[in-house]
Amino acid sequence: MTKSNYTKQRVALVTDSLWKIAGAEKVLLSFLDIYPDADVFALFGKMGILSEKLKEKEIHFSFLNKIPFVRHIYRYTFHLWPIAIEQFDFSNYDLVISNTSSVAHGVVTPLGCKHVVYVNSPMRYAWDLSFLYTKIVRFGFLKRCIKEVFVNFNRIWDVVSAQRADVVITNSKFVKKRVEKYWGRSVDYVVTPPVELYEGEIKRKREEYFFTGSPYEPNKRGDFLFECASKLGFNLKVIGNGSMKKKLKRKYRKFKNIEVLDWVSDEEKWNLISNAKGCIVPGIEDYGIFCAEAISCGTPVLAYGYGGSTEIVKENISGMFFDKWELESFKKALGDFESRNWNYEKVRKSLRDINNKKEFREKIMKCLVE
Numbered sequence: 001m002t003k004s005n006y007t008k009q010r011v012a013l014v015t016d017s018l019w020k021i022a023g024a025e026k027v028l029l030s031f032l033d034i035y036p037d038a039d040v041f042a043l044f045g046k047m048g049i050l051s052e053k054l055k056e057k058e059i060h061f062s063f064l065n066k067i068p069f070v071r072h073i074y075r076y077t078f079h080l081w082p083i084a085i086e087q088f089d090f091s092n093y094d095l096v097i098s099n100t101s102s103v104a105h106g107v108v109t110p111l112g113c114k115h116v117v118y119v120n121s122p123m124r125y126a127w128d129l130s131f132l133y134t135k136i137v138r139f140g141f142l143k144r145c146i147k148e149v150f151v152n153f154n155r156i157w158d159v160v161s162a163q164r165a166d167v168v169i170t171n172s173k174f175v176k177k178r179v180e181k182y183w184g185r186s187v188d189y190v191v192t193p194p195v196e197l198y199e200g201e202i203k204r205k206r207e208e209y210f211f212t213g214s215p216y217e218p219n220k221r222g223d224f225l226f227e228c229a230s231k232l233g234f235n236l237k238v239i240g241n242g243s244m245k246k247k248l249k250r251k252y253r254k255f256k257n258i259e260v261l262d263w264v265s266d267e268e269k270w271n272l273i274s275n276a277k278g279c280i281v282p283g284i285e286d287y288g289i290f291c292a293e294a295i296s297c298g299t300p301v302l303a304y305g306y307g308g309s310t311e312i313v314k315e316n317i318s319g320m321f322f323d324k325w326e327l328e329s330f331k332k333a334l335g336d337f338e339s340r341n342w343n344y345e346k347v348r349k350s351l352r353d354i355n356n357k358k359e360f361r362e363k364i365m366k367c368l369v370e
Contacts, residue, residue, distance in 0.1 A: 106161030296351055
């Protein structure tokens with residue numbers, strides 16, 4: 001089927017939430033480039049913070065978005081997410097594309113409607129990363145028991161609902177392995193997300209600081225990085241947002257070597273990355289957009305050696321890894337990293353197989369027509 005025939009279809013795009021424009025949300029915008037007339041569905045969101053392209057759409061939110069102060073408490077409603085996502089009616093659509101990191105893949109579509117799922121990650125809090133969420137987001141005994149009952153329900157629902165999709169695409173080989181293990185179904189394609197790379201000149205002289213972006217969710221391990229910076233004293237600049245930002249900012253506000261920046265423009269972001277002597281990625285990345293952005297600036301990456309980062313960072317060429325969330329392990333890796341004479345031009349040239357917006361669209365279209 002040709003692209004023109006596809007664009008005549010009635011298409012729905014489904015995502016988990018629209019609270020911010022991060023990696024998953026940028027993927028949604030790329031799907032909108034392919035299907036500009038598509039209707040958009042999400043569990044939650046706030047129109048005022050969205051991009052202009054999304055503000056122009058009539059977005060269909062679930063009943064959960066009507067809960068008072070839902071922006072502050074939505075994480076505590078996770079046991080209702082499967083119910084909410086199944087309430088959307090797709091009886092008049094020819095194609096549904098779910099962009100999921102949680103439950104968007106679980107929509108119910110009618111016969112004759114093709115359902116394509118783009119997986120940024122299976123539910124992190126329900127599967128192999130559940131230990132992190134339990135450890136970092138502390139609960140009392142009773143709350144922990146109640147949470148585990150609901151998480152167990154979500155696991156069962158997750159596996160069952162994952163069988164509904166006609167086509168499954170993952171954003172990395174790492175996520176492909178997780179889907180196959182936890183959902184028990186095959187992955188049809190791996191298509192890495194669109195990444196905007198730095199195109200400016202490589203800075204040969206670097207300033208004495210490390211840089212990191214949005215390490216404020218349990219899987220991102222900002223808590224570990226901030227603790228290492230407070231103990232080891234290296235200069236750290238941090239941008240981005242997330243659920244743990246206020247807590248970490250308050251806890252480490254007395255440490256002058258840790259600079260927590262609020263909103264920065266794209267120009268400021270590239271300036272910060274390109275002048276840093278290194279970028280630190282302390283957590284488990286599903287794909288690792290931040291790694292790719294840093295390397296495009298010629299900036300080497302010190303990353304936790306698991307997850308999507310290992311598919312992008314080439315050891316001793318564009319970065320190094322540490323293998324444990326322990327101070328001594330990180331300290332040794334940091335020492336080795338700083339003692340290395342990095343060739344910034346070589347760092348940038350090591351970047352391979354990264355999709356820009358156009359390449360992403362072309363590969364997705366190929367998946368849809370095959």
